[in-house]
Amino acid sequence: xxxxxxxxxxxxxxxxSAEEITxxxxxxxxxxxxxxxxxALLMAIWFxxxxxxxxxxxxxxxxxxxxxxxxSDIPGIKVDKHSTGGVGDKVSLIVLPVVASxxxxxAKLSGRGLxxxxxxxxxxxxxxxxxxxxDLDRFKNQVRTHGVAIAGQTGxxxxxxxxxxxxxxxxxxVDSIPLIAASIMSKKLAAGxxxxxxxVKTGEGAFMKSLEESRALAQTMVDIGRHLGKRTVAVLxxxxxxxxxxxxxxxxxxxxxxxLRGEKIPGLYEVVVEISAYMAWLGGAAPTQETARxxxxxVLQEGSALKTLKRLIADQGGDANVVEDPDRLPQAANHRExxxxxxxxxxxxxxxxxxxxxxxxxxxxxxxxxxxxxxxxIHLNHRVGDRVEKGDVLCTLWYNxxxxxxxxxxxxxxxxxxxxPAKEKGSILEVVxxxx
Amino acid sequence: xxxxxxxxxxxxxxxxSAEEITxxxxxxxxxxxxxxxxxALLMAIWFxxxxxxxxxxxxxxxxxxxxxxxxSDIPGIKVDKHSTGGVGDKVSLIVLPVVASxxxxxAKLSGRGLxxxxxxxxxxxxxxxxxxxxDLDRFKNQVRTHGVAIAGQTGxxxxxxxxxxxxxxxxxxVDSIPLIAASIMSKKLAAGxxxxxxxVKTGEGAFMKSLEESRALAQTMVDIGRHLGKRTVAVLxxxxxxxxxxxxxxxxxxxxxxxLRGEKIPGLYEVVVEISAYMAWLGGAAPTQETARxxxxxVLQEGSALKTLKRLIADQGGDANVVEDPDRLPQAANHRExxxxxxxxxxxxxxxxxxxxxxxxxxxxxxxxxxxxxxxxIHLNHRVGDRVEKGDVLCTLWYNxxxxxxxxxxxxxxxxxxxxPAKEKGSILEVVxxxx
Numbered sequence: 001x002x003x004x005x006x007x008x009x010x011x012x013x014x015x016x017s018a019e020e021i022t023x024x025x026x027x028x029x030x031x032x033x034x035x036x037x038x039x040a041l042l043m044a045i046w047f048x049x050x051x052x053x054x055x056x057x058x059x060x061x062x063x064x065x066x067x068x069x070x071x072s073d074i075p076g077i078k079v080d081k082h083s084t085g086g087v088g089d090k091v092s093l094i095v096l097p098v099v100a101s102x103x104x105x106x107a108k109l110s111g112r113g114l115x116x117x118x119x120x121x122x123x124x125x126x127x128x129x130x131x132x133x134x135d136l137d138r139f140k141n142q143v144r145t146h147g148v149a150i151a152g153q154t155g156x157x158x159x160x161x162x163x164x165x166x167x168x169x170x171x172x173x174v175d176s177i178p179l180i181a182a183s184i185m186s187k188k189l190a191a192g193x194x195x196x197x198x199x200v201k202t203g204e205g206a207f208m209k210s211l212e213e214s215r216a217l218a219q220t221m222v223d224i225g226r227h228l229g230k231r232t233v234a235v236l237x238x239x240x241x242x243x244x245x246x247x248x249x250x251x252x253x254x255x256x257x258x259x260l261r262g263e264k265i266p267g268l269y270e271v272v273v274e275i276s277a278y279m280a281w282l283g284g285a286a287p288t289q290e291t292a293r294x295x296x297x298x299v300l301q302e303g304s305a306l307k308t309l310k311r312l313i314a315d316q317g318g319d320a321n322v323v324e325d326p327d328r329l330p331q332a333a334n335h336r337e338x339x340x341x342x343x344x345x346x347x348x349x350x351x352x353x354x355x356x357x358x359x360x361x362x363x364x365x366x367x368x369x370x371x372x373x374x375x376x377x378i379h380l381n382h383r384v385g386d387r388v389e390k391g392d393v394l395c396t397l398w399y400n401x402x403x404x405x406x407x408x409x410x411x412x413x414x415x416x417x418x419x420x421p422a423k424e425k426g427s428i429l430e431v432v433x434x435x436x
Numbered sequence: 437x438x439x440x441x442x443x444x445x446x447x448x449x450x451x452x453s454a455e456e457i458t459x460x461x462x463x464x465x466x467x468x469x470x471x472x473x474x475x476a477l478l479m480a481i482w483f484x485x486x487x488x489x490x491x492x493x494x495x496x497x498x499x500x501x502x503x504x505x506x507x508s509d510i511p512g513i514k515v516d517k518h519s520t521g522g523v524g525d526k527v528s529l530i531v532l533p534v535v536a537s538x539x540x541x542x543a544k545l546s547g548r549g550l551x552x553x554x555x556x557x558x559x560x561x562x563x564x565x566x567x568x569x570x571d572l573d574r575f576k577n578q579v580r581t582h583g584v585a586i587a588g589q590t591g592x593x594x595x596x597x598x599x600x601x602x603x604x605x606x607x608x609x610v611d612s613i614p615l616i617a618a619s620i621m622s623k624k625l626a627a628g629x630x631x632x633x634x635x636v637k638t639g640e641g642a643f644m645k646s647l648e649e650s651r652a653l654a655q656t657m658v659d660i661g662r663h664l665g666k667r668t669v670a671v672l673x674x675x676x677x678x679x680x681x682x683x684x685x686x687x688x689x690x691x692x693x694x695x696l697r698g699e700k701i702p703g704l705y706e707v708v709v710e711i712s713a714y715m716a717w718l719g720g721a722a723p724t725q726e727t728a729r730x731x732x733x734x735v736l737q738e739g740s741a742l743k744t745l746k747r748l749i750a751d752q753g754g755d756a757n758v759v760e761d762p763d764r765l766p767q768a769a770n771h772r773e774x775x776x777x778x779x780x781x782x783x784x785x786x787x788x789x790x791x792x793x794x795x796x797x798x799x800x801x802x803x804x805x806x807x808x809x810x811x812x813x814i815h816l817n818h819r820v821g822d823r824v825e826k827g828d829v830l831c832t833l834w835y836n837x838x839x840x841x842x843x844x845x846x847x848x849x850x851x852x853x854x855x856x857p858a859k860e861k862g863s864i865l866e867v868v869x870x871x872x
Binding site: 038 | 443473480
């Protein structure tokens, strides 16, 4: 078999066989196929696409390229959750304790943030002492005994995806639905869960800008999951403004604690309940997603999910008292209020710009090597739909050593004001794969 | 400027600017842009194409990447000729002496053969002593004093094309009309001629299999030529059977001599007259291509073109007596006749297979490093349209050390016989760019 034959087949619109996909993925991972042929094939896939069968085969090739985690010796239906990434997305911090409180074992591998989006591991590490590095035995043992563990992603899972993603990143082949879907789903499958709930962020601040793109990605991932025998649901959620009121690390943990204390923060609360209820249903806590909703709302209102978070923090070496006293989390020395130049109604809060503004304050990474300032971040004083007067505070920047100049400009421009009241959009746009 | 921005623009169907094309070509040639980004861009061009303006800009970027030859101090209109490559294509060996005999200065850089196609330089080197390597001063001096010189291509011209072609060759991005057109035209433009006649071979034995593809390539090259101020004509010629009766090196020289002695070998003669007449017209020897034809036929019949070839051979150190005594050319020790298993009419002679059969006898190169056997080759005893009986000799293989087994099978299978007389196809299919 020759890689050039595979490239030619794909560029001419052909359907790659299992052998051809494996030949490419294995050969590239082992360094037998050079970067320049891999990138030519990836660009051909960008144009010609992949059908369901090919995308599933690619996913499985990624899975088989490295280790996989076997959770079968942990009783119960293990439900994983993944977000395609947004601004202010602290949903995992909340839904994982919620579903663990409902008796669903949670064995979660999470990532770090880059650019304008944050990562769950970074947010958890803003809790003093919290450790996300642990070996597989300890990870599984914690899930078995206390029902929930959250660890950083290990390099031993899906090395093919890691190497191919790095090449896609520099050859403009990231934004291909089959390639994105295979990348995400392979990591979920290698992590060993039984069912998967995907939060597909949609809108200006997300990777998928339009509902059509989001729907296509969601359907592709649901198809892969089903093809490979994993119940999969994708919830399309709104990302035209940041999720919730906090963007950063420690401040997002605080906001998560507020929700776990029963506060119904608009936008964020709806997404948390929707995702948790799908996870609870798939995990067997309720016969339908609808009947799972009141269970979720109960653990939020009664504080049992908050207790689960407290135990999780203690289990992983963190200062569990932050749950009662969030001021123990890192606090920024300086703040600057960003005020409105005019009166009007907030039409939009450009999430990407808020994300980059937070990054420049130290809350995010411009390059993988950057160190984070856990205390840095942005508090949104208003959200879309609000009426503001001239001079009102739109948002507040929190920082230590950073120069807030650029962030202030970005944050100010992110608030788009108009004369007419903005139409309220729902937080949940669509659900794909729920009817099974 | 970032190469990723250029890749993204092209993959999304954008039109690249002069700055972007130059940034890519220069950056890649200098090694500042890695292979994997260049191949991603080339595949994006394969899919998204390039418009006339972009293709001309790419051509000029190739030209400017290296040295160019200035022929302006040689009086007269210098007309170059290029063939896209076929089997048995000895047209240059004939038309260059023909147009030189009409007073048109010929300064020709030619290539070597690879795979199933031959090269003019290899054919000339089958003449004992003939040298195709010379410095630019000697080359130009020979054109100035004797009207014609033929040299091998130098590595100093269009190095960008050379490097990009090598990458295209291993990334399945060769068969892109703008990329082919820019590659061919840049070499012609760097070589300094005033006008260009292109022989676009069309059919099974050629790179362009269909008339539609050939027409598109021809039009693209004619557009580039005009855009850059060079009168350019493309003649689409038939390549569903080999051109003429000889395939090899020394035997093709012999066949060229036969034509220059006035023999009207079917198929070959028509192409020679057509191409020569376009070159003669563009070179100013006649007011139209039609009026140039009798001039061409005259130099063929009266032997003045043969005398020009003789002087060219002598000028370049070769044994000029081969012109009167072609048996002085290398002769093969062995031959094998390939006979027909059945009676019928020859419907097709698959040119690619005849080309590979000749290659296996030693007449062509499988890899660039292979040495040629100048005496090896194939003589076609029949052509399309002929009636053959069972046992008739279809073709004769000539060889020295090679094992003729594989060539015999290939050559036999190349002759497609049928019960009905085959329709005679013309050798000249179409002409693009003649009306200017």
